[in-house]
Amino acid sequence: xxxxxxxxxxxxxxxxxxxxVRGVSLHIRKGEFMALTGPSGCGKSTLMNLIGCxxxxxxxxxxxxxxxxxxxxxxxLSAIRNRKIGFVFQSFNLLPRAxxxxxxxxxxIYRDEGGIRAKxxxxxxxxxxxxxxxxxxxxxxxxxxxxxAIARALVTDPAILLADxxxxxxxxxxxxxxxxxxxxxxxxxxxxxxxxxxPDIARHAERVIRLRxxxxxxxxxxxxxxxxxxxxxxx
Amino acid sequence: xxIVSTIRVSLKGLLANKLRTFFMMLGVLIGIAALTVIIxxxxxxxxxVMERMEKLSAFGAVMVSxxxxxxxxLGSVEAVPATLTAEDAQAIKADIPNVRDVxxxxxxxxxxxxxxxxxxTTSVWGVTPNYVKIRPSPVARGxxxxxxxxxxxxxxxxxxxxxxAALFGDADPLDQTIRIENVPFKVIGIFKKMGATPGxxxxxxxxxxxxxxxxxxxxxxxxxxxxxxxxxxxxxxAPAAERVKQFLRERHHIAPGMPDDFSVRIAxxxxxxxxxxxxxLTIFLSIVAALSLLVGGFIVMNIMLISVSERTKExxxxxxxxxxxxxxxxxxVLEAGAVTAAGGVLGVLLGLGGALIASRVMGxxxxxxxxxxxxxxxxxxxxxxxFGVQPARKAAALHPVEALRG
Numbered sequence: 001x002x003x004x005x006x007x008x009x010x011x012x013x014x015x016x017x018x019x020x021v022r023g024v025s026l027h028i029r030k031g032e033f034m035a036l037t038g039p040s041g042c043g044k045s046t047l048m049n050l051i052g053c054x055x056x057x058x059x060x061x062x063x064x065x066x067x068x069x070x071x072x073x074x075x076x077l078s079a080i081r082n083r084k085i086g087f088v089f090q091s092f093n094l095l096p097r098a099x100x101x102x103x104x105x106x107x108x109i110y111r112d113e114g115g116i117r118a119k120x121x122x123x124x125x126x127x128x129x130x131x132x133x134x135x136x137x138x139x140x141x142x143x144x145x146x147x148x149a150i151a152r153a154l155v156t157d158p159a160i161l162l163a164d165x166x167x168x169x170x171x172x173x174x175x176x177x178x179x180x181x182x183x184x185x186x187x188x189x190x191x192x193x194x195x196x197x198x199p200d201i202a203r204h205a206e207r208v209i210r211l212r213x214x215x216x217x218x219x220x221x222x223x224x225x226x227x228x229x230x231x232x233x234x235x
Numbered sequence: 236x237x238i239v240s241t242i243r244v245s246l247k248g249l250l251a252n253k254l255r256t257f258f259m260m261l262g263v264l265i266g267i268a269a270l271t272v273i274i275x276x277x278x279x280x281x282x283x284v285m286e287r288m289e290k291l292s293a294f295g296a297v298m299v300s301x302x303x304x305x306x307x308x309l310g311s312v313e314a315v316p317a318t319l320t321a322e323d324a325q326a327i328k329a330d331i332p333n334v335r336d337v338x339x340x341x342x343x344x345x346x347x348x349x350x351x352x353x354x355x356t357t358s359v360w361g362v363t364p365n366y367v368k369i370r371p372s373p374v375a376r377g378x379x380x381x382x383x384x385x386x387x388x389x390x391x392x393x394x395x396x397x398x399x400a401a402l403f404g405d406a407d408p409l410d411q412t413i414r415i416e417n418v419p420f421k422v423i424g425i426f427k428k429m430g431a432t433p434g435x436x437x438x439x440x441x442x443x444x445x446x447x448x449x450x451x452x453x454x455x456x457x458x459x460x461x462x463x464x465x466x467x468x469x470x471x472x473a474p475a476a477e478r479v480k481q482f483l484r485e486r487h488h489i490a491p492g493m494p495d496d497f498s499v500r501i502a503x504x505x506x507x508x509x510x511x512x513x514x515x516l517t518i519f520l521s522i523v524a525a526l527s528l529l530v531g532g533f534i535v536m537n538i539m540l541i542s543v544s545e546r547t548k549e550x551x552x553x554x555x556x557x558x559x560x561x562x563x564x565x566x567x568v569l570e571a572g573a574v575t576a577a578g579g580v581l582g583v584l585l586g587l588g589g590a591l592i593a594s595r596v597m598g599x600x601x602x603x604x605x606x607x608x609x610x611x612x613x614x615x616x617x618x619x620x621x622f623g624v625q626p627a628r629k630a631a632a633l634h635p636v637e638a639l640r641g
Contacts, residue, residue, distance in 0.1 A: 054554075054635045054636050054639070055636050074559070075559045075560070075561075078554065078562075079557065079559075081554075081556065081557050082556060082557020083557070085555075087556065089639070093548060093551075093552045093639070095549060097247075097250075098247070106552075106553070106556055107557055109240045109243075110553075110556065110559075110562060156556075156557075
């Protein structure tokens with residue numbers, strides 16, 4: 001599903017190039033539930049942006065669902081985000097004046113296809129919020145808002161669900177609800193990448209990758225995965 | 236992304252902050268409303284002058300009056316220089332090409348008129364019968380005098396509506412005998428109601444009698460108050476006027492460098508003088524209104540820039556879920572365009588209402604000029620697009636990662 005080889009990312013600060021990701025090779029299989037963790041500043045946000053095609057690597061190769069992503073232009077990246085990636089954010093990022101249903105519709109309006117409303121309603125039902133379709137975000141609890149955001153991520157039937165600290169703004173109970181929802185989705189066969197610095201959340205994943213200083217320092221997956229074992233080994 | 240959904244997204248964005256949208260619209264609305272009122276009233280004023288000129292039907296004619304300089308209205312025969320004569324009229328008709336007809340008029344102002352117990356004063360015009368062909372004065376009842384009455388210096392008169400009313404009230408003036416400076420005249424015709432001249436004269440308060448009668452029986456002068464020269468086509472009016480001028484200078488033996496002892500006017504020129512002022516004013520006010528529209532455009536741009544920076548996270552989210560740069564660009568350009576277009580349409584409605592009220596309450600003429608209004612709305616749209624593009628480009632240029640950070 002995801003095949004990253006020797007990915008590097010530098011940011012230019014003035015004349016100095018600051019490395020954020022220093023050579024990451026990473027394979028993620030279809031249906032995998034993976035957590036990306038590490039201390040703040042370790043490069044996990046940058047790596048997530050690269051996986052989510054929000055940004056392009058400075059060097060290396062990235063194949064998503066069999067398609068090479070490095071070197072694509074902005075429009076093509078937009079199209080890939082629309083078709084293959086479902087984002088879930090820490091602060092939900094719902095449009096405040098739109099209803100839950102309208103928020104879920106959002107990715108579909110950037111496609112030229114019909115039946116938007118029905119698809120959005122189905123996605124909302126799949127996270128158990130069919131009865132909240134016409135509520136505004138402010139009328140929903142934090143957990144409900146995040147479930148709306150997850151429905152928005154799922155509505156395009158993406159290849160991969162990318163969640164950035166999805167429980168960061170939630171209380172314990174709501175966090176558990178959201179984590180339970182991720183488990184459900186995993187059982188249904190979704191590929192999930194969960195970015196979190198909370199070990200309690202990360203341990204729910206079947207595989208945990210720990211980053212430090214832009215390199216993978218730990219991968220809990222089987223040693224049978226040769227590509228993963230060599231992660232971080234290249235300059 | 237379909238254009239329909241882009242429009243829907245833009246409209247939702249506008250409705251999300253109604254107060255801000257209203258303020259964006261306001262600048263454009265006021266500018267367009269002002270422009271609409273100015274154009275409507277300006278057009279109305281022009282149409283009014285044209286209508287009055289058409290009523291006089293002085294187009295295609297050259298008017299000559301005695302004395303140099305430009306005078307307004309017609310001088311009374313006892314007051315004007317005796318420089319214009321019937322011989323001049325005949326010579327012009329005989330010698331100048333493209334002259335179709337020449338009519339003569341002797342006018343005396345403030346003449347006492349009596350009918351039985353009633354009396355009034357008005358202007359008496361002694362005119363050749365062809366005068367009303369050059370400057371039509373249609374008769375509502377009875378008839379106008381012809382060559383026979385002119386030849387016999389008949390004591391017959393045609394009355395303006397107001398003159399008739401002053402003397403006869405509701406009674407029938409036809410075939411009654413009135414006294415003009417104590418000379419009896421038979422009323423043979425009543426003119427149709429004509430209103431005012433562009434110069435402010437009253438066409439409904441005057442009496443027309445044959446020129447011969449006026450010259451021999453009433454005024455006892457031979458010189459004229461006016462010559463009306465009908466030119467074959469309107470294109471020839473201006474050159475003919477110039478020729479008349481030279482011709483009369485020679486006939487009157489005016490040395491080079493000396494001023495004319497007559498003045499030549501053409502209706503087209505008078506129209507220019509009369510409409511010129513209001514047109515200049517209209518143009519000046521239109522420029523002011525257009526400037527206010529430009530200010531409205533800057534307001535739109537500023538508020539859109541604020542809107543873009545406030546909605547950075549929304550832009551980031553849209554980019555994350557697949558919006559291309561051009562989708563974001565289209566969204567914000569359309570927001571600005573929709574606001575200004577709505578402001579334009581509302582401005583036109585408000586302006587037309589204002590023009591209507593102005594014409595009802597203050598008696599200003601108002602005419603709706605649809606091409607001008609369409610132009611104003613199009614201008615508003617252009618303002619919206621021009622001033623909307625910069626903020627929209629800023630929005631589209633945001634990097635998704637940075638935009639998501641807020």
